[in-house]
Amino acid sequence: xTETFELITADGVRLDARRWTGGGARxxxxxxxxxxxxxxxxxxxxxxxxxxASVGLDVVGYDARGHGTSDGEATLGDLERHDVAAxxxxxxxxxxxxxxxxxxxxxxxxxxxxxPGSVAGVVTVSCPAAWRLPRNxxxxxxxxxxxxxxxxxxxxxxxxxxxxxxxPRPAPPVELVRxxxxxxAIVHGRADPFIPxxxxxxxxxxxxxxxxxxxxxxxxxxxxxxxxxxxxxxxxGILDLxx
Numbered sequence: 001x002t003e004t005f006e007l008i009t010a011d012g013v014r015l016d017a018r019r020w021t022g023g024g025a026r027x028x029x030x031x032x033x034x035x036x037x038x039x040x041x042x043x044x045x046x047x048x049x050x051x052x053a054s055v056g057l058d059v060v061g062y063d064a065r066g067h068g069t070s071d072g073e074a075t076l077g078d079l080e081r082h083d084v085a086a087x088x089x090x091x092x093x094x095x096x097x098x099x100x101x102x103x104x105x106x107x108x109x110x111x112x113x114x115x116p117g118s119v120a121g122v123v124t125v126s127c128p129a130a131w132r133l134p135r136n137x138x139x140x141x142x143x144x145x146x147x148x149x150x151x152x153x154x155x156x157x158x159x160x161x162x163x164x165x166x167x168p169r170p171a172p173p174v175e176l177v178r179x180x181x182x183x184x185a186i187v188h189g190r191a192d193p194f195i196p197x198x199x200x201x202x203x204x205x206x207x208x209x210x211x212x213x214x215x216x217x218x219x220x221x222x223x224x225x226x227x228x229x230x231x232x233x234x235x236x237g238i239l240d241l242x243x
Contacts, residue, residue: 077106116181121238189219
């Protein structure tokens with residue numbers, strides 16, 4: 001079963017949100033944070049949410065700021081921590097696991113680092129370790145899109161993403177993982193064309209809490225079909241630590 005509702009973040013941004021309710025006894029709630037240029041209604045995001053719901057997990061997802069039908073402007077993982085907090089805030093009881101992909105993973109880590117120990121665990125998918133872009137056409141396109149007015153206009157016009165003007169970068173994910181105060185599970189594709197698997201290994205090495213790393217052969221970037229079963233294993237591993 002799904003329902004739609006609105007969230008208002010601590011900094012006043014309205015977000016459109018969805019909840020998928022799992023059948024049977026609820027094991028936990030997963031706050032699902034999509035990646036850049038996605039939304040809570042994108043088919044790949046919905047596939048992940050529906051699979052999680054099928055095994056007794058409630059899922060709260062939303063269109064991040066600057067994405068889909070939500071208000072605001074995207075900040076590539078920084079102010080998105082307020083989006084995660086707003087979604088976390090509607091969960092009334094039981095353990096909560098944050099699940100973020102790519103830029104969404106940065107937002108999830110940043111929220112967890114702001115409020116250490118407030119969630120049962122964090123699962124990152126295709127998360128970068130540091131603020132660097134690949135030296136290829138994708139990296140150049142990303143730099144132009146996020147750091148120039150014409151690029152931001154193109155992102156809004158063709159991708160439907162409203163990007164805020166760049167600001168000084170906050171702490172990178174490789175620093176955030178030291179401060180989340182909860183178990184961390186890292187899922188990353190060996191065939192990721194954007195973020196190398198070495199970033200996932202760097203995150204795992206830096207993590208100070210119980211950490212699980214799964215590198216998935218044949219998996220590309222973010223919520224691909226190949227990521228779904230590794231994500232389930234990651235969530236199960238986090239919940240098993242609570243027993």
